Amino acid sequence: MDIMLYVILLVGILCSAHVSGCDRNCADKPVFTPSRLVVKYGDPVAANCSVCENCLDLFGLETPLGEQNQNGTTISWKAPKMIEWDLAPSCYYTKNNSDDQCCSTLPITVYQPPDNVLIRFDGHTGPMFEGRYYALLCEVQKVAPIKNLIVTFYKGQTALDKQPNDGTDKKPVTKISIFDIIPSEEDDGAQYWCEAKLELGPEGPQPPPVVISQKITSSVHYKPRLQGSPHFQITIKAGSPLLLNCSAWGNPSPSYSWTLPSGSPHSSSSNVLTIDSVASADGGLYTCSVSNSRGTINVEFNVTVEEINIILIIGIVVVFVAVVAVGGLFYWRYQTNGKICSRLLP
Ligand SMILES: *[C@@H]1O[C@H](CO)[C@@H](O)[C@H](O)[C@H]1NC(C)=O
Ligand SMILES: *[C@@H]1O[C@H](CO)[C@@H](O)[C@H](O)[C@H]1NC(C)=O
Ligand SMILES: *[C@@H]1O[C@H](CO)[C@@H](O)[C@H](O)[C@H]1NC(C)=O
Numbered sequence: 001m002d003i004m005l006y007v008i009l010l011v012g013i014l015c016s017a018h019v020s021g022c023d024r025n026c027a028d029k030p031v032f033t034p035s036r037l038v039v040k041y042g043d044p045v046a047a048n049c050s051v052c053e054n055c056l057d058l059f060g061l062e063t064p065l066g067e068q069n070q071n072g073t074t075i076s077w078k079a080p081k082m083i084e085w086d087l088a089p090s091c092y093y094t095k096n097n098s099d100d101q102c103c104s105t106l107p108i109t110v111y112q113p114p115d116n117v118l119i120r121f122d123g124h125t126g127p128m129f130e131g132r133y134y135a136l137l138c139e140v141q142k143v144a145p146i147k148n149l150i151v152t153f154y155k156g157q158t159a160l161d162k163q164p165n166d167g168t169d170k171k172p173v174t175k176i177s178i179f180d181i182i183p184s185e186e187d188d189g190a191q192y193w194c195e196a197k198l199e200l201g202p203e204g205p206q207p208p209p210v211v212i213s214q215k216i217t218s219s220v221h222y223k224p225r226l227q228g229s230p231h232f233q234i235t236i237k238a239g240s241p242l243l244l245n246c247s248a249w250g251n252p253s254p255s256y257s258w259t260l261p262s263g264s265p266h267s268s269s270s271n272v273l274t275i276d277s278v279a280s281a282d283g284g285l286y287t288c289s290v291s292n293s294r295g296t297i298n299v300e301f302n303v304t305v306e307e308i309n310i311i312l313i314i315g316i317v318v319v320f321v322a323v324v325a326v327g328g329l330f331y332w333r334y335q336t337n338g339k340i341c342s343r344l345l346p
């Protein structure tokens with residue numbers, strides 16, 4: 001047993017000695033088919049290596065995994081399960097008249113789609129406030145290799161930011177990507193999520209492996225905004241109905257309070273204030289205060305009540321009185337002087 005072990009060790013040392021003195025830039029390098037491999041961790045793997053036709057017998061393939069078969073100048077290699085993260089089989093032969101070796105290495109990318117992808121806000125729960133910074137975190141758990149990982153943040157169907165990664169780790173790592181947002185009113189109710197994609201090149205699986213996170217629905221609180229474009233300068237005839245409308249929206253839903261021209265508050269907590277029939281005393285400045293937890297807006301309505309023209313009324317009264325007076329006079333003349341009247345009115 002001891003001798004066997006010794007032989008194995010010796011062979012191992014000799015082999016590594018061979019490859020370490022290896023020329024990777026020689027002409028007639030051994031050729032791997034395929035020239036590079038992309039394999040999922042745990043999947044079977046296979047490749048062939050051909051050395052040059054006229055080379056010496058001394059050639060081989062160095063790899064700790066799988067089994068090899070030689071046919072002529074071709075070595076076929078296969079393993080039922082790829083269970084190494086960093087494996088680069090080396091194929092070599094010895095050059096004529098020298099101890100130097102000519103060799104090439106098969107690049108293998110061993111990948112593993114992430115176990116899980118999670119999105120969350122950094123240190124924040126509950127509603128956000130418009131105009132402030134919030135950091136979205138996308139946690140991609142146990143993905144390999146990190147340099148092929150692309151993390152994309154989404155709002156609804158819109159890609160917000162695409163983040164490539166670098167790093168030399170070939171074993172699975174957990175990566176947290178960050179994206180800052182400044183939510184506005186339009187983002188209330190928006191769904192944020194992120195996607196982890198392994199872009200492994202043309203040799204890799206098509207389409208590339210993608211794992212997406214859960215979706216988080218944001219709630220954005222913002223101060224009230226006035227709806228439509230109400231008239232703030234109102235002129236109205238006495239006796240007409242008055243309707244003041246200061247409809248607004250906001251999150252949370254705003255509440256309304258009204259102040260009358262006298263300065264006293266009105267009992268209405270509605271978005272509209274109505275007076276069935278205005279009198280001149282109702283004219284003046286009405287203030288509608290719309291508020292929620294984010295702020296208050298004050299809307300002022302300047303109401304001018306137009307009295308019906310006094311001079312016109314006096315004029316009508318004067319004419320009316322005059323007509324009645326003249327009529328009365330004629331009637332009286334008729335009663336007292338029939339002759340005159342019978343001449344005037346046959
Ligand atoms: C390796 O060579 C064998 C025999 O020529 C062939 O059957 C096999 O498909 C080849 N494998 C690859 C991975 O090219
Ligand atoms: C190496 O030597 C063998 C015989 O010794 C010869 O047939 C072959 O052409 C030589 N190869 C190269 C690459 O020089
Ligand atoms: C070796 O390769 C030749 C030609 O490519 C083929 O005809 C033969 O069957 C192969 N032998 C084995 C044992 O695979």
Ligand SMILES: *[C@@H]1O[C@H](CO)[C@@H](O)[C@H](O)[C@H]1NC(C)=O
Nearest residue numbers: 227228229243245246247272
């Ligand atoms: C108040 O104004 C809003 C927005 O312009 C409108 O949708 C609503 O119907 C108005 N309310 C009344 C009672 O007129």
Ligand SMILES: *[C@@H]1O[C@H](CO)[C@@H](O)[C@H](O)[C@H]1NC(C)=O
Nearest residue numbers: 233234235284285302303304
């Ligand atoms: C309200 O309107 C009247 C005339 O329509 C104007 O004289 C007055 O200055 C206005 N008041 C305010 C506070 O805007």
